[in-house]
Amino acid sequence: MAETIDFMAAAPVERKDLSSRDGKPVIDARNVAVNFKVEHGTVEAVKDVSFQLYRGETIAIVGESGSGKSVTARTIMGLLSKRATIASLSRIEYDGKDVLKFSARERRGLRGNRLAMIFQEPMSSLNPVYTVGAQIVEAIRAHRKLSRRAATERAIELLRHVRIPDPELRLNQYPHQLSGGQRQRVMIAMALANEPDVLIADEPTTALDVTVQAQILNLIRELQRELGMAVILITHDLTVVRQFSDYVYVMQHGEVKEHNTTAALFGNPLHPYTKRLLSSEPSGAANPLPDDVPIILDGRNVRVSFMLKKGGLFRPQLSELVAVDSLSLNLRKHETLGVVGESGSGKTTFGQALIRLINTDGGEVFFDGVPIHDKDRTAMRPLRSRMQIVFQDPFASLNPRMSVGQIIEEVLVVNGIGQNRKERLDRVVDALVAAGMPGNILSRFPHEFSGGQRQRIAIARAVALEPEFILLDEPTSALDLSVQAQIIDLLRRLQDERGLSYLFISHDLKVVRALCHRVVVMQHGKIVEEGPVNDILTNPKTAYTERLVRAAFDVAA
Incomplete structure (x- = not known):
């Protein structure tokens, strides 16, 4: 009984700091419940969620994928699909008025005006056929009676406000011409166009x-x-929650399991799920290696460049972009070597050049002592089963039209492994079990699995060939913390059991610290620093590495 009381105390209807708050909340949500009609019935996406938000503060809603965080946000904004049903007892008060009772026209008047939202992937929110300026101007004029000229001036002011350089020039560019960070700044500019009360x-x-x-x-x-x-x-x-929020709501399976001020929740979590979430940040370290371990992958003065075309059709100007600038790297057997750096630093290009997925302009690459830099696609084929790659987004790398069994069996067929189909399917099942998945999912398709499960299937496909080396290209960046921790544990276990060597490309230094023996830091196609992972992360020698470390472990810095 005591345990039940503790759980109820962890998530009361009203905030725990209510006595220290003046005035009414700008948003007061009570008993919010949302169901979705699906093929075989209904899914309860959000169940009886209540929260309060006060002016000038930041509340964080945290939880794994599928916990109901985004559905809760979309309910506030009125952006649910037609399949959604909001329970009749649900209330979401904005400035004392229940927005769930508003007409569609009244909701549109709030959305983008008093209430604004920015999304995870700006490319899916920005229209690719309109310039950045046209889209910001539209957001302004939808709620304000301004001339196009006045709205354009406001758009330039907003772009300057969100620290986009040369805003007058950027105004006429299309979303694909901006970097990821710049696109997200454009989304923020659009959201702030009408100075909303809630973002x-x-x-x-x-x-x-x-x-x-x-x-x-x-x-x-x-x-x-x-x-x-x-x-x-x-x-x-x-880390973001701890640095930037005043109050935290923890969600799981559509319910608020616990809420409290940020300091209290991190200092004394009550619910088992909150405790698990807080302990699931990447931890541990790679097992030390003996000194005499032989080298499996050796790259010497590897260079990769691309020719960029500028100018018109009749007078094009060609310029060379050096993506990998004569770099050297070696990886020992059973070792995990991290390659880190910002987007555009050349990490992925370097990794793919080392395993001959892209051509090099110069340098030498040796795999287990055998030169491979001069081998063509046909000559590389016998080596492919010994070196594998796992990508960042398993949904993009797994064929949606093929079942799990077909996806993994295909790599065995292509590499001529297995005497017959039964032998191959046995090997497929063994690989799935090794990757922490049940062996009875061979007939299911990628869309039927979560992001973490899909990544396990991608890892199973790689280990089915029993390789000696795996290139891991951002394999955990799109995953929740607890799933991330599971994948790290899986990679560690497979390395210990099978003696695997990993080249681990990432921009997540917490994962690199937990998994890697050594780390290489890249910037603008060059290696700026390398060494044992603890030395680099605790005592960086360059300002660039120091900036990366500070941003990873102390976001507010």
Whole structure:
């Protein structure tokens, strides 16, 4: 009975700091419940959720994928699909009025005006066929009676406000011509166009580098102070929550399991799920290696460049972009070597050049002592089963039209492994079990699994060939913290059991610290620093590495 009382005490209807609050909340949500009609019935996405948000503060809503965080935010904004049903007892009061009772026209008047939202992936929110300026101008004129010229001047002012250089020039560019961080700044400019009372930021930095993430979050905080906005921050990054939020709501399976002030929740979590979430940040360290371990991958003065075309059709100008500038690297057997740096630093290009997925302009690469830099696609084929790759987004790398069994069996067939189908299927099942998945899922398809399960299937496909080396390209960046921790444990176990060597490309230094023996830091196609992971992360020698480390472990810096 005592345990039940503790759980109820962890998530009462009203906030625990209510006595210290003056005035009424700008948003007061009570008993919010949302169901979705699906093929075989209904899904309870949000169940009896209550929360309060006061002016000028930031509340964080945290939890794993599928916990109901984004559905809760979309309910506030009135952006649910037609399949959604909101329970009749639900109330969401904005300035004392229940917005769930508003007409569609009244909701549109609030949305983008008094209530604004920025999303995780700006490319899916920005229209690719319109310029950045046209889209900001539209957001302004939808709620304000301004001339196009006045709205354009306001758009330039907003772009300058969100620290976009040369705003007059950027105004005429299309979304694909901007970097990820710049696109997210454009989304913030659009959201702030009408100086809203509430800004909802739904995973606004998940897809960004740590340094860009810090810039975006600090920008939101500065603008919040300037405009007196209230912010709802939806994220699974607990470092961000600790640095930027005043109050935290923890969600699981559509319910609020616990809420408290940020300091109290991190200092004394009550619910087992909160405790698990807080302990799931990447931890531990790689097992030390003996000194005499042989080298499996050796790259010497590897160079990769691309020719960029500028100018018109009849007078094109060609310029060379050096993506990998004569770099050397070696990886020992059973070792994990991290390659870190911001987007555009050349990490992925370097990794793919080392395993001959892209051609090099110069340098030498040796795999287990055998030169491979001069081998063509046909000559590389016998070596492919010994070297594998796992990508960042398993949904993009797994064929949606093929079942799990077909996906993994295909790599065995292509590499001529297995005497017959039964032998191959046995090997497929063994690989799935080794990757922590049940062996009875062979007939299911990728869309039927969560992000973490899909990544396990991608790892199973790689280990089915029993390789000696795996290139891991951002394999955990799109995953929740607890799932991330599971994948790290899985990679460690497979390395110990099978003696695997990993080249681990990432911008998440917490994961690098937990998994890697050594780390290489890249910037603009060059290696600026390398050494044992603890030495680099605790005592960086260059300002660039120091900036990366500070952004990863102390976001507010």
